[in-house]
Amino acid sequence: MPVLDPVLVNEWHPVMFSSRLEDRPLQVELLGERVVVFRTSRGVHALKDLCIHRGVPLSLGKVRGDEIVCAYHGWTYDACGTCTLIPSLPRGTAIPSKAKTSSYRCQEAHGLVWVSLGEPDKDVPAIGTRGLLADYAQVFMGPYEVAAAGPRVVENFLDVSHLMYVHEGMLGDSEFSEINDYRVHETDGALRTDEIEVYQPDPDGRGVGVNTFYTYEIYHPMSVSLTKRIEGSDDVFHLYLFVTPQNEEKSIAFMIMERNYAFDEPDETFVSFQDILLEQDRLIVENQKPELLPLDLQAELHLKCDRLSIAYRKLLSRAGVSFGTA
Numbered sequence: 494m495p496v497l498d499p500v501l502v503n504e505w506h507p508v509m510f511s512s513r514l515e516d517r518p519l520q521v522e523l524l525g526e527r528v529v530v531f532r533t534s535r536g537v538h539a540l541k542d543l544c545i546h547r548g549v550p551l552s553l554g555k556v557r558g559d560e561i562v563c564a565y566h567g568w569t570y571d572a573c574g575t576c577t578l579i580p581s582l583p584r585g586t587a588i589p590s591k592a593k594t595s596s597y598r599c600q601e602a603h604g605l606v607w608v609s610l611g612e613p614d615k616d617v618p619a620i621g622t623r624g625l626l627a628d629y630a631q632v633f634m635g636p637y638e639v640a641a642a643g644p645r646v647v648e649n650f651l652d653v654s655h656l657m658y659v660h661e662g663m664l665g666d667s668e669f670s671e672i673n674d675y676r677v678h679e680t681d682g683a684l685r686t687d688e689i690e691v692y693q694p695d696p697d698g699r700g701v702g703v704n705t706f707y708t709y710e711i712y713h714p715m716s717v718s719l720t721k722r723i724e725g726s727d728d729v730f731h732l733y734l735f736v737t738p739q740n741e742e743k744s745i746a747f748m749i750m751e752r753n754y755a756f757d758e759p760d761e762t763f764v765s766f767q768d769i770l771l772e773q774d775r776l777i778v779e780n781q782k783p784e785l786l787p788l789d790l791q792a793e794l795h796l797k798c799d800r801l802s803i804a805y806r807k808l809l810s811r812a813g814v815s816f817g818t819a
């Protein structure tokens with residue numbers, strides 16, 4: 494099902510890591526729409542993935558110069574979606590004015606390609622308030638395809654009391670399940686929590702148990718992060734999550750981790766750890782009912798430790814994100 498949500502239609506969404514987009518066009522699904530993304534000397538571009546001639550996806554074609562050429566009969570479209578060449582037309586014949594496909598806004602930021610299907614009035618969500626930090630090591634994780642609605646995936650990331658159960662032995666220990674009280678503040682347009690203490694047998698895949706202090710941040714309905722401070726050291730770990738709804742039932746999660754320690758550790762240590770955590774979370778989020786996150790706060794039971802989930806649900810309501818259900 495497409496996501497008929499005017500707020501999300503007018504937002505920017507990441508569709509792939511920039512490194513994946515080379516000289517071949519690629520198809521992505523965004524809010525139920527098939528989109529072709531391609532790179533030319535002028536940057537990255539996104540069009541509706543449909544040739545107006547016979548309905549073939551343009552992503553089966555190729556990039557030539559600054560244009561994209563359909564695989565079937567060679568109709569060629571510029572980055573605005575206007576057909577500039579129909580090879581079978583006799584020379585001098587005008588190209589029909591209806592020979593167009595829709596074009597979408599597209600740009601690169603934070604190592605990702607972003608697309609908006611509508612008219613965004615803001616830029617792509619910031620990474621924190623700082624952007625990626627020059628003196629930190631960054632690791633790109635995912636993309637992870639999850640058969641769950643985007644807000645369920647985001648809320649799972651913001652849920653601190655699942656760490657001791659879903660990720661027991663890694664991010665938590667069920668013997669230490671109590672969550673200290675915390676508040677959620679609004680500063681610089683983002684929601685932030687106080688620190689939440691969590692004992693972790695293995696906080697990042699290197700297998701060293703420590704006490705950590707979590708702070709969560711919500712910048713945008715689909716962009717959130719967590720920061721872990723490691724007790725007794727200056728080590729800091731940030732994990733950013735960007736969730737793109739492919740449609741009502743499926744999402745893609747992009748993660749960027751950055752840290753100011755263990756610079757010699759290979760990326761693979763952290764990526765394979767995150768891959769395991771994601772599979773643990775997948776079992777939960779792909780089975781939650783109802784599939785769409787209930788924004789009516791009476792619909793489920795909440796505890797004090799769920800303050801952040803409540804704040805997230807309120808933020809979605811306030812932003813008018815209906816996910817097509819209103």
Ligand code: FES
Nearest residue numbers: 544546547563566
């Ligand atoms: S279907 Fe694309 S050129 Fe004919």
Ligand SMILES: [Fe+2]
Nearest residue numbers: 649659660774
């Ligand atoms: Fe989790």
